[in-house]
Amino acid sequence: MSVIYIRQGDRWPEGVSDGLALPCAICGNHTNIDYGIDDDVWRKVVPESCRRDVVCLGCLIIRAGRGLVAESLRFVQITFPHMTIVCEEPRVFVYNYLKGIEPVDGQD
């Protein structure tokens, strides 16, 4: 893990989110999770009218399915006031059950 302190006047690091001001174009919720996904998956599952907007990870998972998102996710960034946590090469665990509840047949 590395910690990088950015001081006023420093150049902002390329590709690092400084927060998502816009709500999700599909559900309208504000999210503090930014992510990168393969372009072909983005074009396949996000309506053309929303591709230049924010689509939250939850809505993306609903549209694409857990498996496709898990296989296509490149990074996750969690933003807070004055702090961004960058998770590169995220580890994703996909499961179709909840502890104590029978497995569910899903789309994945």
Ligand SMILES: [Zn+2]
């Ligand atoms: Zn959403």
